[in-house]
Amino acid sequence: MTPEQARNVIDEAISQIAPDADLGSLAPDADLRDALELDSLDFLNLVESLSQRTGRRIDEDDYPQLATMASAVKFLTAR
């Protein structure tokens, strides 16, 4: 998966959970939970959506790597 593909997948997943989110103005290192006002259930939905879209298992131990857009892109392109 290229960084562009990863970014698209994340954008799609977030749009599904927070349709009003302004992804264009989201800083790469901003905390997704804070910036998008995601609660723990939203975050779980995000993890579920990313897992479905990429076909990969995302464990609880991986959650910290999904904290920001930059780290999430890195995580999804790493393997």
Place this chain on the structure above:
Amino acid sequence: MPALGADMDEGTLLEWLVKPGDEIRKGDIIAVVDTSKSAIEVESFHTGTIERLIVGVGETVPVGTVLATIAEQAAAAAPAAAAAPAAPVGPPEAAGPPEPQRARKRPAREPAARAKQRRQPVITSGKAQPAAASPLVRHLAEELRVDIATVQGTGPGGTITRADVQRAAIAGAGVAEPVTLPPQPGVAVTAAQPTPARPTVPVTARQPVTPLARRIAAELGIDVSKLTGSGSRGAVREADVRMAATARAPTQAPAQEREQAMRQAIGRLMARSKREIPHYYLSNTVDMTAAMDWLHQRNRELEVTERLVPAALLLKATALAARQVPQLNGYWEDDRFAPGDAVHLGVAISLRGGGLLTPAIHDAAELAPGELMAQLRDLVNRARGGRLRRAELTEATITVTNLGDQGVESVFGVIYPPQVALVGIGKIIERPVAVGGLVGARPVVITTLSADHRASDGYAGARYLAAVSDLLQRPEEL
């Protein structure tokens, strides 16, 4: 229009999911109603055949208004002219004896046990009602704008006949309209239909406007002088104002108005809570080490869809503790405490556009954490994006607000009347804790209780928070 929550006085019919002639069962979702807070699915309280849809799409009507009539099954097979009991679709309130207008503003919620008792007369057909009338007679009454609850029946067993209604219409023609429009429970009279039988008169300076209509017109920005009154002597009634408002805005209210209406609804309810309920507040710091360890261990083995968040365990513990301390689970109504029939856990859910909803997870104390988690996710998704069901918004017996995700350490909430307790959950944070003389970093959460001092004392409240803490020390038993 069934009760849609303690802060809901009216609803707008968004969609009918049934049509006349459809067979429906008790509990089937038959309509979608829009309130200032959410679109709500309304179920039928009866089994039978849809006879008439009375309230049209886009109409806004007060709680208690009959939405549709349902012919019960035995009657449906009878000839059309037979005295088929027509059961109104609506809450128990809609079928009880007439009540003054102000009664609508009382807490719409009531314990299920009482609801069942009151519902009974409706289910057991028209016989139990003081004034039974066939659908055709009810239809006639509607056309003639006769309040059937006031008609003296002369048929067998006090049944109201066509002649009774016609007599009442003639007698009522010269009588001044009541000042307010009574809810007319159990009667298939729609608030907003034109009156073919009684000519309407354009309003002039001398023609009356009921005080309620005037007030609502002012609220909705409707010019009453431009309305056609449907009351006697052309009086402009509430229904006329609402019809004009509906005609002006037939679909869902724009987001801004909606947000404002929601703030007003929340404001009214919370102000009432603080005005009427003598709150007392307690808090407790709970060691979450065992719960978090158990949770991580469990989640490690599971797919994302089956994983639990800490909130699921906290909710389960609050529900079980409510069962252990029943003084906190129920309602304060008519100057006394009425315990809940089970623990229906209201969960405060913030909406993305602002505002909040507190739908209930039914029988939460009976659910395994996994089931409770699934229901919580479903409820949150539907509250934010889809539709809630009427029962979810009216049947909570105790409510939990969890602001931990927002970084708050402790929250002392405002009780949702007529409930008597609200549990607050803060953020789970690592704190230095002394255990066995040694200080170590442990995850802790501050749980709080806001409780109604009329229903319980601090001792019961303290027992409750201690029970929550104890339960969380044995997560495998939750």
